[in-house]
Amino acid sequence: MKVLLDTNILIHREASKVLNEEIGTLFNWLDKLGYGKCIHPLSAQELEKHSDPNVVKTIQAKIKNYNLLKTEAPETKEIVAVREKYDKNDNDNIDTSLLKELFANRVDILITEDRKMHTKASDLGISSSVFTIDDFLEKVTSENPELSDYNVLSVRKEYFGKIDIKDSFFDSFRVDYEGFDNWFNKKADEEAYICQSDKGEMLAFLYVKREGTDENYGDIAPVFSKKKRLKIGTFKVISNGFKLGERFLKIVFDNALNYHVDDIYVTLFRKTEEHERLIGLLEDWGFHEHGVKQTPTGDELVFVKAFHPEPDHEHPKLTYPFVDRNRRYFLVPIYPQYHTDLLPDSILKTESPKDFIENEPHRNAIQKVYISRSIFRDLIPGDIIVFYRTGGLYKAVTTTIGIVDEVKNGIENEEQFIQLCRKRSVFPDDELKAHWDYNKYNKPFIVNFLYLYSFPKRLILKRLIELGIIADVRSAPRGFEQITPEQFNLILRESESDESFIVD
Numbered sequence: 001m002k003v004l005l006d007t008n009i010l011i012h013r014e015a016s017k018v019l020n021e022e023i024g025t026l027f028n029w030l031d032k033l034g035y036g037k038c039i040h041p042l043s044a045q046e047l048e049k050h051s052d053p054n055v056v057k058t059i060q061a062k063i064k065n066y067n068l069l070k071t072e073a074p075e076t077k078e079i080v081a082v083r084e085k086y087d088k089n090d091n092d093n094i095d096t097s098l099l100k101e102l103f104a105n106r107v108d109i110l111i112t113e114d115r116k117m118h119t120k121a122s123d124l125g126i127s128s129s130v131f132t133i134d135d136f137l138e139k140v141t142s143e144n145p146e147l148s149d150y151n152v153l154s155v156r157k158e159y160f161g162k163i164d165i166k167d168s169f170f171d172s173f174r175v176d177y178e179g180f181d182n183w184f185n186k187k188a189d190e191e192a193y194i195c196q197s198d199k200g201e202m203l204a205f206l207y208v209k210r211e212g213t214d215e216n217y218g219d220i221a222p223v224f225s226k227k228k229r230l231k232i233g234t235f236k237v238i239s240n241g242f243k244l245g246e247r248f249l250k251i252v253f254d255n256a257l258n259y260h261v262d263d264i265y266v267t268l269f270r271k272t273e274e275h276e277r278l279i280g281l282l283e284d285w286g287f288h289e290h291g292v293k294q295t296p297t298g299d300e301l302v303f304v305k306a307f308h309p310e311p312d313h314e315h316p317k318l319t320y321p322f323v324d325r326n327r328r329y330f331l332v333p334i335y336p337q338y339h340t341d342l343l344p345d346s347i348l349k350t351e352s353p354k355d356f357i358e359n360e361p362h363r364n365a366i367q368k369v370y371i372s373r374s375i376f377r378d379l380i381p382g383d384i385i386v387f388y389r390t391g392g393l394y395k396a397v398t399t400t401i402g403i404v405d406e407v408k409n410g411i412e413n414e415e416q417f418i419q420l421c422r423k424r425s426v427f428p429d430d431e432l433k434a435h436w437d438y439n440k441y442n443k444p445f446i447v448n449f450l451y452l453y454s455f456p457k458r459l460i461l462k463r464l465i466e467l468g469i470i471a472d473v474r475s476a477p478r479g480f481e482q483i484t485p486e487q488f489n490l491i492l493r494e495s496e497s498d499e500s501f502i503v504d
Helices: 007-015 021-032 041-048 053-065 077-086 090-103 117-123 131-145 168-176 180-186 244-259 273-282 336-342 414-422 429-437 461-466 486-493
Strands: 001-004 036-039 107-109 156-159 191-196 203-210 229-237 265-269 289-295 298-306 329-334 367-372 384-389 397-407 445-460 482-483
Touching: 001 007, 001 090, 001 273, 001 384, 001 429, 001 461, 007 041, 021 289, 041 053, 041 090, 077 117, 090 107, 090 117, 107 131, 168 180, 168 203, 168 229, 191 244, 203 244, 229 244, 229 273, 244 265, 244 273, 273 298, 329 336, 329 367, 329 486, 336 384, 367 397, 367 414, 384 486, 414 429, 414 445, 445 461
Parallel strands: 001 036, 001 107, 229 265, 329 384
Antiparallel strands: 156 191, 191 203, 203 229, 265 298, 289 298, 329 482, 367 445, 384 397, 397 445
């Protein structure tokens, strides 16, 4: 397996301390799997021109550790079209040349943090082979769980005063913010959300602050209007393949709902790949650049997400966690053996949380995959689904609300099916193959959905029948079964749900 590495990843591998955690983990996996680490000739030339002579010297000494491609793939009409559409400068041209090697099948995988390269890859139809660091780590962690160096422990709240501020995890904050240690120590009696490995290594940290209408925003331009806000004060997640970024964003959104705020905002620099990755994650979930905040160490960017939006039916992620009440509703079954693995926040009282710690990417992700052979397949983005955990009259229960993000019908072959499912499905490859082969006349389709809400109170099948939502035991859903808005409202009321995420 040949893996082509983008230029910036090479620079950070050999010269950066800030991204040491992610890059080190990436290269450890490449070595464990015996993958060839390849460099494009144009990347080698680009490295020679780096502004830091120490970086150049270091890379020159270590270039022999990589496989330098000896030749370049020929231009094709598809590559030329991408160049004409996207390339504005030398860096853009080099990026397209890297993609050209993958397009020509001279390498198997390209790893890059450059979002524009991922867009180009989509145009070329090779996006399934282009990975961010986190996406690649998610892939290999899912495929090779026995090779993982550690398990991810459950997210928990912890007082600042009990957290080891000397942990190297916080070094990047010390670089960005003068007086960070002093600020941290003053927060000793406040709480943050943290996630660690079973070896005690810090993997993620989140601090949020509720702000009222009297908050002073004189250092932000354009100035904020008077609103209730939730500030993401400190947020960092190490890329490790476990989708902790989405897990912690879900915590942010849950806090925003609980506090009934109007906006969520965050301020951050745009200095490193780590910052760019966080900005990309925020933009994917509806944050937009508002302006700047003046600080002693320079201007920070301000990103804002409106928290009373009109739901976007075609792109539910942008206005998550809000949904439109005037949508279609469906009951869909999920077997007990898969339920809590895919939906750990909907764990039953009879199950042990220790069995569902965050050591699988699909458990942490907001975006999840549901595989179905339902007769009804005409779902569309924005449709609301209620998961029904099967089990009979007294054990079958409604547990969770999801929102349809994307539907994959007409899947061509087993390989494509596995690629589409692998990252966010509860199934390993062998079970995915079994799903594909189960019935050659009724191949499965895929529903990508966003996990939205776990019911505080679960309704058993007996109660669903009493309410007229399900006719009888024999009528329990076997695929996507549409229910009326009135029946959905009954489920909300009977389950004692907080309906603040539903927009009328």
